[in-house]
Amino acid sequence: MLSHLFKAIMFCVMLASLSIGGHGQDAGQGQGQDASSTEDKRADNLPSGINDSFLDPNMKVDDFIKRFEIESREVFACRKQILDAIQLRPGMAVADVGSGTGLYLGSLSQSVGDQGRVYAIDISPKFVMHLRNRAKEEKLTNVETIHCSDRDVNLKGDSIDRAFICDVYHHFEYPEKSLKSIHSAMRDGGKLILVDFHREPQVSPERKQWLKGHIRAPLETFKQEIIDAGFKFEEQVSIEGFSENYLLRFIK
Numbered sequence: 001m002l003s004h005l006f007k008a009i010m011f012c013v014m015l016a017s018l019s020i021g022g023h024g025q026d027a028g029q030g031q032g033q034d035a036s037s038t039e040d041k042r043a044d045n046l047p048s049g050i051n052d053s054f055l056d057p058n059m060k061v062d063d064f065i066k067r068f069e070i071e072s073r074e075v076f077a078c079r080k081q082i083l084d085a086i087q088l089r090p091g092m093a094v095a096d097v098g099s100g101t102g103l104y105l106g107s108l109s110q111s112v113g114d115q116g117r118v119y120a121i122d123i124s125p126k127f128v129m130h131l132r133n134r135a136k137e138e139k140l141t142n143v144e145t146i147h148c149s150d151r152d153v154n155l156k157g158d159s160i161d162r163a164f165i166c167d168v169y170h171h172f173e174y175p176e177k178s179l180k181s182i183h184s185a186m187r188d189g190g191k192l193i194l195v196d197f198h199r200e201p202q203v204s205p206e207r208k209q210w211l212k213g214h215i216r217a218p219l220e221t222f223k224q225e226i227i228d229a230g231f232k233f234e235e236q237v238s239i240e241g242f243s244e245n246y247l248l249r250f251i252k
Contacts, residue, residue, distance in 0.1 A: 040151065040174050045216040050171055051150070054124035061130045065101045075167055075195060076103060078241045082166070083107050085237045085247055086193050092161040093117040095185065097153055098168030099145075100127055102134045108164070109140040119160065121146045121153050151177035155185035166195040167245070169222060170215045179229035183252060192231055192250040196222060201244045211244070219246055226250050 053059060071077050083104070088094060090113035096104055099120040108118045120131045120143055128147045135143040148154045150173045163182050172178050182192065197211055199218045227233055231250035239247050 040177055042173055043175055043216060046173060047214060047216070050214075051123060051173065054122075054127065057126075059124070059126045061101065061126055064127075068101050069103055074239075074242055074245045078239050078245075079104065079107065081239045081241070082195060082247065083111065085239070085249065086111075086162055086164055087191065088112055088116075088162060091115045093119070093159060094162040094164060095119040095121055095153065095155060095160045095182070097121050097148075097163055097165045097182065098123070098171065099131055100124075100168075102131050104164070104166065105131065105134060105140060105143060106138055109135075109138075109142055112142060114142060116142055118143045119146055119155060120144070121148050121155075123148055123150060150174055152181040153178060153185065155181065157184050158187050160185050161187055161190045163190070163192045165192065167197065169194055169196050170217075175225055176229070179226060179231075183230045186252045188252060190252050191234070192226065192252070194222065194226065194248045194250070195245055197244050198246060203244060207244075219248070223248060 067073075069076055075082060086094070086108075088108070088111040090111075092112045093116060094108055094112060096108055096118060099105065099122050102120065105118065105120055112118060118140070120128075120135070122128050122131065122145075125147060128145050131143075132145045134140075135145065146154050163186060169175070186192070196219075197215050199215045200208055200212055203211075223233060226248075227250070231252055234249045234251050237247045237249060239245070
């Protein structure tokens with residue numbers, strides 16, 4: 001009798017754990033990893049294990065800070081122009097999708113002000129913990145960290161005015177699913193800003209070869225995928241200092 005009761009209790013606990021969604025400072029994997037997700041089609045030409053280093057439990061965030069937050073990286077050197085292209089105003093809510101080390105965290109926080117909101121979203125538990133600590137240390141009280149899945153950014157519907165995806169979209173394993181979740185989260189009139197790499201830029205042969213192997217598709221493909229997700233292409237913004245990167249802006 002007790003054995004049957006114990007099994008029944010454990011089964012209820014298991015069901016409850018599966019139903020827990022993800023939003024807020026301890027957001028988990030959300031609804032993007034249900035049973036039907038096994039039928040999703042992974043992006044074509046995506047390098048195997050492209051996100052493994054971010055999911056490694058032994059990952060050292062400091063190593064990525066040294067790689068990401070340096071002047072030789074275009075999105076670091078051109079960050080003021082990029083921030084201007086996001087077109088933020090006080091009181092807005094912006095999702096920094098793939099926030100990583102938090103390169104733009106302080107700037108986004110300041111741009112939307114105390115009445116605004118910054119959702120710092122990442123697939124890496126280590127990055128999420130780092131983002132949370134960084135926001136606390138820098139007293140960015142309008143920042144909320146979110147742990148997303150590879151299919152869902154884990155945002156509530158109609159909750160954001162801007163989605164900022166900077167050097168991250170080529171890491172989306174299931175772009176159709178992820179874009180769908182971003183589109184659902186965005187308010188009408190909201191904008192998606194995409195910064196990513198040209199697959200074959202006019203750079204050194206060695207760098208060009210690396211990018212060709214790392215970036216699964218050219219600008220035109222990424223642009224069409226976002227249009228297919230329900231966004232309207234607005235413009236390609238010229239950023240002085242860009243040679244490897246480009247910036248596209250879309251509107252819902």
